[in-house]
Amino acid sequence: MGMKEKLHQIKEKYKGKKMAPAFNAIHTFLYMPNETTHSGSHVRAADDLKRTMNTVIMALVPCLLFGIFNAGYQHYSAINGFPSEFSLMEHFITWDNFWLGAITVLPIVVVSYGVGLAIEFLFAVIKGHEVEEGYLVTGMLVPLIVPVDTPLWMLAVAVAFGVVIGKEVFGGTGMNILNPALTIRAFLFFAYPTWMSGDKVWVHGAKDGLTQAGSTDAISGETVLGYLAQGNTEFTYSLSDMFYGFIPGSVGETSTLLILLGGLFLIFSKIASWRIMLSAVIGSLAMGLIFNGIVAAEWIPEYSKFYGLMSFEYWQHLLVGGLAFGIVFMATDPVTGSQTNRGKWIYGFLIGFMSVMIRVFNPGYPEGVFLAILLMNVFAPTIDHYVVRGNIKRRMKRLKTATIHPKVTDGVEALKTETV
């Protein structure tokens, strides 16, 4: 008897029992279920929610791998100095970088999935519904948007908070109002600000590794944005470093190139909304241009604390920080984002616009994308409401024109006389 038959027998045996959802989750992970249609469309398209979520994870894997190498690269470079002539194979894709990155990043992944899925299973068993796939993507997003040295217990607490308060209390996948991954990130940011912001968290070892490294200098783990926020305008990193991602930052969001490729893959596979992505890019460029204009018009003095970020070339906002990552992987969350196509344009634009605005004006932590997306998550239903109203209005207008249509009224008269 093969595994297929064995699992089928167990499934039949435990049907309707308390643990059935937990077993089914594992079963359907291995085998697509033998469920058939009963009415309505007797044939169904090939993709389900698992495949959709899996496609997003595939788009995220390059970012994760890059983040692992970059964790090591940033750490060793901070201690030993950056290589003067950078070579990808010599300085970046090395066993040392990988090993260090793996032992710092992979535990985050394990904790994220472990805690999150445990809660999902628990809720599924208690509520007696199937384990839904939403957490597959959330669990992958979380490790990519936190600083490398995030203590695992903090992460565990945050994941528990995010999954329970951000999602399960609303009824689970598909019902939540806020993006769960961003809820987790926001929880970390507000609960443990010293571990999540400032200049000492973005490079592995920057917080407490100074003594071990035996260096007299503190490791400078600043992000480009943090550096600009201090009023600097000179760059420490080249444009190509920013684009390829050889800069400090949250684990998976530094490489604009890989995020771009992931985004293109999601657009091509029709899994994520290109409307949101495109309009968010336009929105961020618009806000960046406005700030550049303010600087060019000399409306703010050079000693202003906003000068550095405001004078930052508008399109380069997309290369640094979490903006690109947020636009591609988090703004496009179909559950918490706008659901109408027209709404998606507005929703995306405002996310881009707000992200750059918050990024510049945020006094504590020079980043804004996660706050902007959470804010727009809250407004997405309102945007949809007005878009749908537009459709309803059109229908009402049609009704008005139809009732005064001369032919119809004539016809009714004619019919009346005919039937008399």
Add this chain to the structure above:
Amino acid sequence: MSKDIRIKKGLNINLIGAAEQTTSKAVLSNVYALNLDDFHGITPKMLVKQGAEVKAGEPIFFNKNREDMLFVSPVSGELVEIVRGARRKILTLKILADKTQEYVTHKTVDVEKSDAESIRSFLLQSGGWPFIKQRPYDIIANPEATPKAIFISGYTTAPLAADANYVLNGKEAELQAAITALSKLTPGKVHVSVGSGSNSPLEKLDGITLHKVSGPHPAGLVGTQINKIDPINKGEVAWTITPQDLVILGELFLTGKFNAERTIALGGSIVKAPKYYTTKIGAEISTFLYASGVNEDKFRLINGDVLTGSKTHPEGYLGFYNNTVTAIPEGDDYEFFGWNKPIFNKISSTRALTFSWMQPNKKYDLDTNTNGEHRAFVVTGRYEDVFPLDIYPLQLLKACMVKDLDEMEQLGLYEVAPEDFSLTEFICISKQPHQQIIREGLDLLHQEIG
């Protein structure tokens, strides 16, 4: 003069086993049956008792809420069985057919000269009325209402469905009679749609407004065409009727006989030699199924097309409104890692490691597996790609699910029938039962608002 309607949104589902355009005569069925589920929302009151002899066209039951709306027997014979379900609800009426058929003969109607009232009462009395359906609510038309227009779709886009052009060939006289009669019942127009570039017998009829439609499924659905031609507003009623049923009505007007004969397409990958058969409404499906070479034990037999039909079995009977019978494989098997491995043999509207977009003309052998489990609505913006109506499908479905009557009304539930949601149901990643949701929404709205 015709108007062109070009539909861009949609999806053609190409399946193996399209019926070849040759027609055979199906073996005569011993028993013919009327499935009462076909008449949605009708409460039947029997006119004849079990064991009674009936003629073809003789009324056997009527609509409890409307006593002059009669439903007639498709054949002459003995009413051998009244199959009842829970609370004695009548499910099926079975008639053992006579060897030689006897017909009830009505006085023929001169459709040119008759007025609306006489046509209406003729249709109600002769059993022709149930073929006319109405929107809103997608039910048998209310004879008292005045439809603002009548819509007839002669364009077939549903997978493996009987090709209207082929089936209607040579029926011009009947079609013309029916159209002329029906046009008396509306002050508006009779809109007839045909495929652009096709040579449809419907094109040459008088008294119609012709539309040439092109585009993928659901361009052929009458709901799509109504939305593009003259959408239904609150308080308005439109009638729809399928062209194959026009033929039966036409014959009724011309000869006074209810001839339930119908040309049906038998298709699907299970069928060895898929082709057309002439048979009658209510015939046993086995009378033509096995003749086409079906030798599998387990398969899905569908009264209708794969997107909108109802489940049946070889001992089942041809539905009242159906002119397509489809047989496809059952998909009740597990597939190892079926949710993430590349897929080449199924249709998808995404490109998430599915490759049907690479070969748009390839024919597929789809089975009844849902390819995933039921989930809450998660992914958005996908339905809109295959839903050409000016309606927000997801929002309307959700309004129906939460029974928000105001929203249902405002978002356009009056305009749709469940079949309009067959394609969104097909591509639904969350595997939600769209047609059922819409049906329940329509029933609720009908009950509450009327």
